[in-house]
Amino acid sequence: MQPGMDHLDALEAQSIYIFREAFARLKKLALLWSLGKDSNVMIWLARKAFFGRVPFPALHVDTQKKFPEMYAFRDHYSKEWGLDLKVDHCPPVEAIDPTLPPAARSAARKTEGLKLALNKYGFDGLIAGIRRDEEATRAKERVFSPRGLEGGWDVRDQPPEFWDQFNASPPPGAHLRIHPILHWTEADIWAYTKRENIPIIPLYLAKDGKRYRSLGDADITFPVPSTASTIDEILIELEGTKIPERAGRALDHETEDAFERLRVAGYL
Amino acid sequence: MNVIASNLASNAALATPNGTTRPQVSIVIVGHVDHGKSTLVGRLLHETGSLPDGKLEMLKAVSARRGMPFEWSFLLDALQTERDQGITIDTTQIRFRTRSRDVVLIDAPGHAEFLRNMITGAAQADGAVLIIDALEGVRDQTRRHGYLLHLLGVKQVAVVVNKMDRVDFSAERFGAIRDEISAHLTGLGLAPTAVIPISARDGDGVAERTPKIDWYDGPVVVEAIDALQPARPLDELALRLPVQAIYKFDDRRIVAGRIESGGLSAGDEIVIMPAGKIANIRSVEGWPSSPTGAQGAGRSVGITLDRELFVERGDVIAHVGSAPRDTRRIRARIFWLHEQPLAAGASILLRLGNKETRAVVVAIEKAVDPGELSSAETKAIARNHVGEIDISLAQPLAADPYVDNPRTGRLVIEVNGRIAGGGLVLSVDAGQRAVPVDIVPVESALRPEERSARYRHNGAVVWLTGLPGSGKSTLARALERKLFSDGGSPILLDGDTLRAGLNGDLGFSPEDRAENIRRLAEIATHLARNGHIAIVAAVSPSREDRAAARRIADDTFREIYVATPADVCERRDPKGHYAKARAGVLHGFTGIGNDYQPPESVELTIDTSSCTVSDAADEIERMLIRTGVLFDEVTDIAANI
Numbered sequence: 001m002q003p004g005m006d007h008l009d010a011l012e013a014q015s016i017y018i019f020r021e022a023f024a025r026l027k028k029l030a031l032l033w034s035l036g037k038d039s040n041v042m043i044w045l046a047r048k049a050f051f052g053r054v055p056f057p058a059l060h061v062d063t064q065k066k067f068p069e070m071y072a073f074r075d076h077y078s079k080e081w082g083l084d085l086k087v088d089h090c091p092p093v094e095a096i097d098p099t100l101p102p103a104a105r106s107a108a109r110k111t112e113g114l115k116l117a118l119n120k121y122g123f124d125g126l127i128a129g130i131r132r133d134e135e136a137t138r139a140k141e142r143v144f145s146p147r148g149l150e151g152g153w154d155v156r157d158q159p160p161e162f163w164d165q166f167n168a169s170p171p172p173g174a175h176l177r178i179h180p181i182l183h184w185t186e187a188d189i190w191a192y193t194k195r196e197n198i199p200i201i202p203l204y205l206a207k208d209g210k211r212y213r214s215l216g217d218a219d220i221t222f223p224v225p226s227t228a229s230t231i232d233e234i235l236i237e238l239e240g241t242k243i244p245e246r247a248g249r250a251l252d253h254e255t256e257d258a259f260e261r262l263r264v265a266g267y268l
Numbered sequence: 269m270n271v272i273a274s275n276l277a278s279n280a281a282l283a284t285p286n287g288t289t290r291p292q293v294s295i296v297i298v299g300h301v302d303h304g305k306s307t308l309v310g311r312l313l314h315e316t317g318s319l320p321d322g323k324l325e326m327l328k329a330v331s332a333r334r335g336m337p338f339e340w341s342f343l344l345d346a347l348q349t350e351r352d353q354g355i356t357i358d359t360t361q362i363r364f365r366t367r368s369r370d371v372v373l374i375d376a377p378g379h380a381e382f383l384r385n386m387i388t389g390a391a392q393a394d395g396a397v398l399i400i401d402a403l404e405g406v407r408d409q410t411r412r413h414g415y416l417l418h419l420l421g422v423k424q425v426a427v428v429v430n431k432m433d434r435v436d437f438s439a440e441r442f443g444a445i446r447d448e449i450s451a452h453l454t455g456l457g458l459a460p461t462a463v464i465p466i467s468a469r470d471g472d473g474v475a476e477r478t479p480k481i482d483w484y485d486g487p488v489v490v491e492a493i494d495a496l497q498p499a500r501p502l503d504e505l506a507l508r509l510p511v512q513a514i515y516k517f518d519d520r521r522i523v524a525g526r527i528e529s530g531g532l533s534a535g536d537e538i539v540i541m542p543a544g545k546i547a548n549i550r551s552v553e554g555w556p557s558s559p560t561g562a563q564g565a566g567r568s569v570g571i572t573l574d575r576e577l578f579v580e581r582g583d584v585i586a587h588v589g590s591a592p593r594d595t596r597r598i599r600a601r602i603f604w605l606h607e608q609p610l611a612a613g614a615s616i617l618l619r620l621g622n623k624e625t626r627a628v629v630v631a632i633e634k635a636v637d638p639g640e641l642s643s644a645e646t647k648a649i650a651r652n653h654v655g656e657i658d659i660s661l662a663q664p665l666a667a668d669p670y671v672d673n674p675r676t677g678r679l680v681i682e683v684n685g686r687i688a689g690g691g692l693v694l695s696v697d698a699g700q701r702a703v704p705v706d707i708v709p710v711e712s713a714l715r716p717e718e719r720s721a722r723y724r725h726n727g728a729v730v731w732l733t734g735l736p737g738s739g740k741s742t743l744a745r746a747l748e749r750k751l752f753s754d755g756g757s758p759i760l761l762d763g764d765t766l767r768a769g770l771n772g773d774l775g776f777s778p779e780d781r782a783e784n785i786r787r788l789a790e791i792a793t794h795l796a797r798n799g800h801i802a803i804v805a806a807v808s809p810s811r812e813d814r815a816a817a818r819r820i821a822d823d824t825f826r827e828i829y830v831a832t833p834a835d836v837c838e839r840r841d842p843k844g845h846y847a848k849a850r851a852g853v854l855h856g857f858t859g860i861g862n863d864y865q866p867p868e869s870v871e872l873t874i875d876t877s878s879c880t881v882s883d884a885a886d887e888i889e890r891m892l893i894r895t896g897v898l899f900d901e902v903t904d905i906a907a908n909i
Contacts, residue, residue, distance in 0.1 A: 052517075
């Protein structure tokens, strides 16, 4: 039999390559774990890349407003997966730019929490589970994405990146965002989760005609109508749907550029 | 499944998550700014039913709120800044499906300022769509993009002539543009797969052949995309596994990396380049379980070896017999993206695969503005220009010419921590020596012609090889005396004499012999470059070592095989070596041990058992005249006084 690769094999191999490049080229890495389906796949891929162990901390920047199921998941799997878990809390909403619309202002707590954690630990690389297909500004991202000293993203001056040659020399004090699953789609994540039997938070599966497609803070994330109660059913649902993934995220819909403003400031 | 079919399936067709098998191709859309790339992409997404519900309505509402007519390009230019400036800034990847395949569409910006983003996008593409405004016709930027596609190795290009509505769907106008762009692309070896008249805004020629272009009988855009071939199979090339890292998380020592081409299995005999160390693959490791069977191109793997070798990031693992060249000298065709032009003498950081090394640009051989396709100056390569350069590396690395392996035959250049250019390896170590980084050779105060005029000859390395006792030293001394008498500047370099000093640290192992020859060749070449005739008398038994000496001395090298029969040599035994070797007290002596490799092609062969020393010296002199070392006119100095 020839060593054929299927679609998921190809995605996996590329992600492992990115993980290994990040680990080889940066000194102090951390992986951002939001407990969602994407970051769980990401941790799984990291374990594949490093033969069962994640050789850098998993950082949860906690708004303390997540669903109880998410905290239970974190506490269980950080132990089972042998993660070096670091949990850091976000500043209160009162400390955040009041000119932002309410949901965006709430989400911006994460950006501030992230900045505090970066300063505290001195990471020069943050691995994040964003995907190109999620949102238009994320589609513009590099795999190794330089951030300014304040954590900001200059979309107009990104370095060239091609042939899997990544720019990995952040200026002193600045850091890089590394995106190992940038090339995956929502359907890829689910198909892979199923194939690899990766545990998920049950909120993704339909109950009473609704399910969460994307998990954020409990107060600004809403379930979408769905009857998909298994991963197979989710895949069938995604085949047919034209509803964007982040439809249940309030902040995306407040103003035309709310999300972009957040991302330029350092939001994921 | 038979072998051929499954091999094809592994490359040309990727199984989709839902289990169907459809080929996947990635294409890039390039062209001059404002020629309608984003509009075409928006239209393509609409025509193939790939837009999320409500997206169209949302964009219509946004347009209305801004008091602008609806633009398909709004779809992609989702960023605030882009809408304000009206230009696409960066590459965006979008997926859609045609009848027969899954397409990853890379939208590349056309603004000259953002050429680096176009390259970032185009470098990953299997094929390209080049867009031209029917009214404006072929522009500099169009030609530049065509050239860059060629440079990046993109082989398939479909051309679309957009905004046909602005030229009343004129078949004549279309024909003129088609002929001009076809000639340009064909000149680059990049014949277009189709040239299509369209109006992206109204949909003519995108998914349907509308009445307005009924005079056109070629494929429409969707059909042309359907006809693009996925990338060429890398499994069929030789194994190349660039080493990303060595992990020692437990008692295993795992060599990790991605197989760029070919395949490997446990048990394979491999060679680690550039050092050339050989080992066997003991196991292929994985988590949660180790994979079984052969691993093919594209896989990120981990392997263990059957012996402890020093392996490091940047090494390349290959199969014995099909390894890449190790080199400290590379010729490359590059595109330059940095503000600061790339000039000869520049110190750069070069990255090829996972290898990173400092390097110096030895020469800029060609510098071209791809818009003009005319040769610019050759001292430096300006921003957004392309050129051919000769690079000397601080450390050896393993590389392939791009034509042999697209994955290990391409490199990037980094300046101040940022990728500043990239390109394709044209050739590896073209027989020239690497110039060590940070060493600046000081040239002689005299020009070679000045010495030639005095000595009546050019500089040369006259290399006498042959068995011990064949008469090399005797001949060399006779030649030295003769050339000196004629007013020349000969210098004798005897192998044994140098071993008494400069090469005193060397023994007689093959490595030490090779180093001995290398040093002799370096000194002799230095003398030759300064106008002297260096006469080297050295057994130099290895054909390979002599070939290396010839590479070092290049066109100044003249090889003479002193082909005296072995029994005659042993009878002469001027230094008593044969006797000692026969008595078993001289080990590693060439002659008795039959390890002399006679040359296959030399400038001159002399058998000293059948001619006198004086005749032999005359014969050498004639050869030197014949091959342009000695000036064959008057050699009588007195006549010139």
